[in-house]
Amino acid sequence: MHTRIDLYSDTKTRPSPGMRAAMAGATVGDEQAGEDPATLALCARVAGLLGMEAGVFLPSGTMANLVAILVHARPGDELIADSQSHIVCTEAAGAAAIGGVAVYPLESPHGIFDAAQVAGAIRPPGRTSPRTAMLCVEQTTNFAGGAVWSIGQLKGVRDVAQGAGLACHMDGARLLNASAATGMAPSDYAQGWDSAWIDLTKGLGCPVGAVLCGTGHFIERAWEWKYRLGGAMRQSGVLAAAGLYALDNHLEQLPRDHENAALIWRALAASQLFRFDPPVPQTNILRFAFSDAWIDNAGFAGRCLERGVRVRAIDRGFVRVTTHLDISADMAAAAAATMLSVAHEMRGEASGG
Ligand SMILES: *Cc1c(COP(=O)(O)O)cnc(C)c1O
Numbered sequence: 001m002h003t004r005i006d007l008y009s010d011t012k013t014r015p016s017p018g019m020r021a022a023m024a025g026a027t028v029g030d031e032q033a034g035e036d037p038a039t040l041a042l043c044a045r046v047a048g049l050l051g052m053e054a055g056v057f058l059p060s061g062t063m064a065n066l067v068a069i070l071v072h073a074r075p076g077d078e079l080i081a082d083s084q085s086h087i088v089c090t091e092a093a094g095a096a097a098i099g100g101v102a103v104y105p106l107e108s109p110h111g112i113f114d115a116a117q118v119a120g121a122i123r124p125p126g127r128t129s130p131r132t133a134m135l136c137v138e139q140t141t142n143f144a145g146g147a148v149w150s151i152g153q154l155k156g157v158r159d160v161a162q163g164a165g166l167a168c169h170m171d172g173a174r175l176l177n178a179s180a181a182t183g184m185a186p187s188d189y190a191q192g193w194d195s196a197w198i199d200l201t202k203g204l205g206c207p208v209g210a211v212l213c214g215t216g217h218f219i220e221r222a223w224e225w226k227y228r229l230g231g232a233m234r235q236s237g238v239l240a241a242a243g244l245y246a247l248d249n250h251l252e253q254l255p256r257d258h259e260n261a262a263l264i265w266r267a268l269a270a271s272q273l274f275r276f277d278p279p280v281p282q283t284n285i286l287r288f289a290f291s292d293a294w295i296d297n298a299g300f301a302g303r304c305l306e307r308g309v310r311v312r313a314i315d316r317g318f319v320r321v322t323t324h325l326d327i328s329a330d331m332a333a334a335a336a337a338t339m340l341s342v343a344h345e346m347r348g349e350a351s352g353g
Pocket of ligand 1: 065171
């Protein structure tokens with residue numbers, strides 16, 4: 001059946017007519033040579049937003065993480081990241097495959113670990129141990145359920161890491177969602193981090209791209225890796241223009257995405273069949289399992305899809321539901337009603353024999 005309501009990911013948005021017009025009208029040049037005006041403007045704008053010196057436009061957030069790892073770490077080094085993070089779960093082990101960098105995964109509730117865990121993961125220097133080179137956090141946490149790191153939590157892990165000489169990297173794919181949820185500026189969250197990036201293709205609703213930021217020196221080194229990995233572009237202004245348009249027009253819609261996630265949560269939480277983790281959604285991501293052992297996440301997602309609602313079965317028996325620019329409150333309510341009736345139906349079948 002045709003998918004009417006796609007909550008699989010906030011990457012499912014289509015560029016709006018206004019965004020397409022902005023892309024068509026972009027002033028362009030050669031990005032690889034540093035001559036594309038819209039790309040330069042976008043990088044400067046995002047760097048300003050994050051309180052960092054400079055930025056570089058990349059085809060994806062996955063490449064932003066990889067480039068940062070390649071700059072901060074050498075083959076044989078180790079990085080610390082949450083076990084459910086995007087770097088660990090869904091980047092085809094790029095850190096290991098391309099950078100020769102090992103990962104030390106931390107277990108945590110909702111992707112938010114603490115300073116003591118970081119201290120415990122940093123290996124004392126020695127002939128036989130990997131060199132711990134880097135700490136990575138996700139703001140907000142993706143597969144761990146859309147949770148927001150507080151400034152204090154960020155500073156706690158960062159102080160320990162930087163005290164031991166580690167580089168600190170923020171995967172800010174949804175950093176702007178954190179800001180929309182709490183009112184803290186993106187630069188407040190990114191302050192003190194050695195590198196951070198935002199995705200253009202999540203809440204901002206662009207078709208392509210991410211902007212990685214850091215010091216001028218970091219960005220020069222990031223450029224080398226961008227080029228080596230084949231990420232340098234030419235008239236990328238047609239893509240950057242979408243980012244500029246989104247920062248002008250779509251930022252203020254992020255709170256609406258969060259309200260729609262809360263709307264779905266309220267509808268489902270009333271039924272006792274769903275077990276939410278985190279217990280209350282903090283941003284545009286809902287993550288839940290089922291109180292009833294008979295309901296499995298993949299079966300649930302399949303049934304919802306038959307009824308035109310697409311949700312995502314993820315690791316550890318969870319379902320992830322993501323609201324975004326192309327989801328209205330009515331669509332969120334309709335999706336919640338479908339999810340509720342599917343869960344009741346599955347439980348009824350299980351208990352009815
Ligand atoms: C989506 C995402 C990425 C990867 O970004 P792409 O632009 O899809 O490559 C990395 N980290 C997190 C936390 C994400 O949600």
